[in-house]
Amino acid sequence: xxxxxxxPAGGTETGGAASLAxxxxxxxxxxxxxxxxxxxxxxxxxxxxxxxxxxxLEILLExxxxxxxxxxxxxxxxxxxxxxxxxxxxxLDFLVEQxxxxxxxxxxxxxxxxxxxxxxxxxFFICTGCGAIAEAPGEAIRASVEAAAAALGFTVxxxxxxxxxxxxxxxxxxx
Amino acid sequence: xxxxxxxPAGGTETGGAASLAxxxxxxxxxxxxxxxxxxxxxxxxxxxxxxxxxxxLEILLExxxxxxxxxxxxxxxxxxxxxxxxxxxxxLDFLVEQxxxxxxxxxxxxxxxxxxxxxxxxxFFICTGCGAIAEAPGEAIRASVEAAAAALGFTVxxxxxxxxxxxxxxxxxxx
DNA sequence: TAGGCAGCGTTATGAGATAACATAGTCCCC
DNA sequence: GGGGACTATGTTATCTCATAACGCTGCCTA
Numbered sequence: 134x135x136x137x138x139x140x141p142a143g144g145t146e147t148g149g150a151a152s153l154a155x156x157x158x159x160x161x162x163x164x165x166x167x168x169x170x171x172x173x174x175x176x177x178x179x180x181x182x183x184x185x186x187x188x189x190l191e192i193l194l195e196x197x198x199x200x201x202x203x204x205x206x207x208x209x210x211x212x213x214x215x216x217x218x219x220x221x222x223x224x225l226d227f228l229v230e231q232x233x234x235x236x237x238x239x240x241x242x243x244x245x246x247x248x249x250x251x252x253x254x255x256x257f258f259i260c261t262g263c264g265a266i267a268e269a270p271g272e273a274i275r276a277s278v279e280a281a282a283a284a285l286g287f288t289v290x291x292x293x294x295x296x297x298x299x300x301x302x303x304x305x306x307x308x
Numbered sequence: 309x310x311x312x313x314x315x316p317a318g319g320t321e322t323g324g325a326a327s328l329a330x331x332x333x334x335x336x337x338x339x340x341x342x343x344x345x346x347x348x349x350x351x352x353x354x355x356x357x358x359x360x361x362x363x364x365l366e367i368l369l370e371x372x373x374x375x376x377x378x379x380x381x382x383x384x385x386x387x388x389x390x391x392x393x394x395x396x397x398x399x400l401d402f403l404v405e406q407x408x409x410x411x412x413x414x415x416x417x418x419x420x421x422x423x424x425x426x427x428x429x430x431x432f433f434i435c436t437g438c439g440a441i442a443e444a445p446g447e448a449i450r451a452s453v454e455a456a457a458a459a460l461g462f463t464v465x466x467x468x469x470x471x472x473x474x475x476x477x478x479x480x481x482x483x
Numbered sequence: 484t485a486g487g488c489a490g491c492g493t494t495a496t497g498a499g500a501t502a503a504c505a506t507a508g509t510c511c512c513c
Numbered sequence: 514g515g516g517g518a519c520t521a522t523g524t525t526a527t528c529t530c531a532t533a534a535c536g537c538t539g540c541c542t543a
Contacts, residue, residue, distance in 0.1 A: 218500065219502090
């Protein structure tokens, strides 16, 4: 993976340049909150946050950046779960379906959702300098996508909005 | 590839459900125009539309839909060009750099640009029913992306706007 | 005509994703 | 608590997409 300078493999990463929000914050705390929200959500919906699924979500939350499926798989395998690709893809697909994680197509990667709440239509901002990713509410963007779609008679089900560019830290040479 | 019902391999396709615009039109004519514009453009920029590159563009224009790199490669090989992946990827990368084609990340595919003119920030609408793709001017969407980015202090270089949904024909059961 | 460079071709390999099948847990009804 | 339906996890095998690395050729220019 060429998008960042290869972090020391295997450690728990709760900080670093590649944070999901560009602003500094308490990762452990926001991860814990997200996990609790996830549990409440699945209970409400009657779906199951099984051990692999839960662990996959934890992994994404701990890393706090976009991770490839195989990278998640490695960690799952290290924790005693299966070590074949479908194990990771199934867990990640579940999380994406439930809105607990997002797929970042530009990076062929997945990231835990950082915006609490039910239906939302997030936009992603990917820093090409440091690999950081920010998720922002995309309601306004979504509305403009819908408007363009309407002009074509097209009905939008899902929209991917992903922008590559430079985060504040990198632009100011702080990264 | 599971996204469409496998067209008869090797034919020149100038029609069919998977058109790039949802409205019916004269493919051969719009392809010819695009090719002429491409030639003018590269002349102006001092880059070279070499035989492989030109043929790759023709292939995309003829197919008039999104094509995987390997699919383009097959056609190139059939026309006597190299048969190894880099041949296709290099030609396609050139076309994308020059704005003559676009990469559709959701599909891991490429499509010829259907909107003449220089810098534009297109949005793509992908029908999950029939595989058709429409490219629409995305200036308004781009503006809303920029606005969201500004709130984060993020500078946007490139944005991918890709929406999956249903085209008019499929929604009305005409497809 | 020698050096430099862009472009094309190759081989080999890396990275991402899924189909298909077997086994095991869970729920629910009876 | 037995049996059927369903969900979930694991496997093997394979597929698609993408790129690294290297050599040759042909063109342009000094």
